[in-house]
Amino acid sequence: MKSLKENFQKSHIVIIGSGIIGKFNALEISELGCQITIIDPNQRENSSNAALGLLMGNMYQKRKGRSWDLRKQSIELWPQWIKFLQKFNYELNIDKPLIQLTTNKEKFRKLEKFIYENNDQNLRILEKDSIFIKNINKAFQTKNINGMISYKDGRINALLLLQTLDKYLKHKKVNNLQGEIIKIRKFNNQWISTTRNHENIKSDMVILCNSLKAINLIDNLSHNIKLKPVLGQAMEISINDAEVDLLSLPKQFNINGRNIIPKSKNKLIIGSTDEYSTKPEENTFEKLINFLEKKPNWLMNGKISKKWYGIRSRPNDEPSPIMKNLEDGLIICTGFYKNGILLAPACSKWVANEIKNYLH
Numbered sequence: 001m002k003s004l005k006e007n008f009q010k011s012h013i014v015i016i017g018s019g020i021i022g023k024f025n026a027l028e029i030s031e032l033g034c035q036i037t038i039i040d041p042n043q044r045e046n047s048s049n050a051a052l053g054l055l056m057g058n059m060y061q062k063r064k065g066r067s068w069d070l071r072k073q074s075i076e077l078w079p080q081w082i083k084f085l086q087k088f089n090y091e092l093n094i095d096k097p098l099i100q101l102t103t104n105k106e107k108f109r110k111l112e113k114f115i116y117e118n119n120d121q122n123l124r125i126l127e128k129d130s131i132f133i134k135n136i137n138k139a140f141q142t143k144n145i146n147g148m149i150s151y152k153d154g155r156i157n158a159l160l161l162l163q164t165l166d167k168y169l170k171h172k173k174v175n176n177l178q179g180e181i182i183k184i185r186k187f188n189n190q191w192i193s194t195t196r197n198h199e200n201i202k203s204d205m206v207i208l209c210n211s212l213k214a215i216n217l218i219d220n221l222s223h224n225i226k227l228k229p230v231l232g233q234a235m236e237i238s239i240n241d242a243e244v245d246l247l248s249l250p251k252q253f254n255i256n257g258r259n260i261i262p263k264s265k266n267k268l269i270i271g272s273t274d275e276y277s278t279k280p281e282e283n284t285f286e287k288l289i290n291f292l293e294k295k296p297n298w299l300m301n302g303k304i305s306k307k308w309y310g311i312r313s314r315p316n317d318e319p320s321p322i323m324k325n326l327e328d329g330l331i332i333c334t335g336f337y338k339n340g341i342l343l344a345p346a347c348s349k350w351v352a353n354e355i356k357n358y359l360h
């Protein structure tokens, strides 16, 4: 009987889609020793490249169920992966803490209750006289901002992460193929993935990590999965007000559902709205800056220096994300309409276990 290691080494796994989910799966599976081919027609223009990289795990208020389990697992796995990946890029880091703010009294009461009931040393209510609240009130010309600080959550630079994964996967000799898969089928116990250029790639397993397009590939295999597109948007705004120093604000925070990342004294990034559409509307700027009753002048008069968006996939009739073993040798990881960066380690751990069970 062949050893487990030999089984892994002779197994070929095709990963369709090279966003954060595809790349992270490749990272974890490559540690098993399998041969891997990752296929994507355009790995630079996907939602992973658009992500702001916030890791909102520990501040998640529903502390039970699958969604919390995946978050909890990811928060624990991230520091280990960062340590591992720093060998390939020492700049990769998780910038902590993360701050969540609200001007809504009811929402703040819920936050207080959540912190009181959980008694988690890594979560604290921000006191009115904390430097964060003082500086935010000053910059946004408000008095009624309240919130919490999470010392375990933070932000990872998504582009740096993707580049580091590329470097690592190259080092592990993961085969990177530029192409679009238009069909998958099973023949003689092997999976055959066909590219638009009629190339057939044989493998023992296929992992679908191609977000919305995954359903096109399983249509003929009679699996009932429905996804809808969700637009995520972000913009970099340059301000022109000598009185305001954006670097006096926390490094990453969320106010009334908007994620904000100050980049320099006079530049910040704001993201993201969720719209069930695939094209941004005309009034994106107004929508993105509309998170306070009274907007400060510096923000209203700000100029957009960059803007970008990404399309995420959201499951229609089931919870997000979809991580399923569809049939022998076929796994799907899709529907990461939010938090795909955060959840990538929990997803890859699940995939690696499925592979171990299948190839043992």
Ligand SMILES: Cc1cc2nc3c(=O)[nH]c(=O)nc-3n(C[C@H](O)[C@H](O)[C@H](O)COP(=O)(O)OP(=O)(O)OC[C@H]3O[C@@H](n4cnc5c(N)ncnc54)[C@H](O)[C@@H]3O)c2cc1C
Pocket (backbone or CB within 6 Å): 016, 017, 018, 019, 020, 021, 022, 039, 040, 041, 042, 043, 044, 045, 046, 047, 048, 049, 050, 051, 052, 053, 054, 055, 179, 180, 181, 182, 209, 210, 211, 213, 214, 231, 232, 233, 234, 271, 272, 308, 309, 310, 311, 312, 333, 334, 335, 336, 337, 338, 339, 340, 341, 342, 343
């Ligand atoms: C503006 C914005 C901000 C965000 N901020 C955050 C954040 O702060 N924190 C966080 O955790 N998440 C954030 N997200 C969400 C996160 O980006 C997504 O959850 C994540 O990128 C999903 O990754 P994915 O690999 O599933 O999909 P994608 O990154 O979209 O990758 C799918 C890949 O599949 C490829 N593909 C499609 N069809 C085929 C085919 N037939 N053959 C081969 N390849 C194919 C595509 O080319 C693409 O590269 C944000 C998203 C956006 C848009």
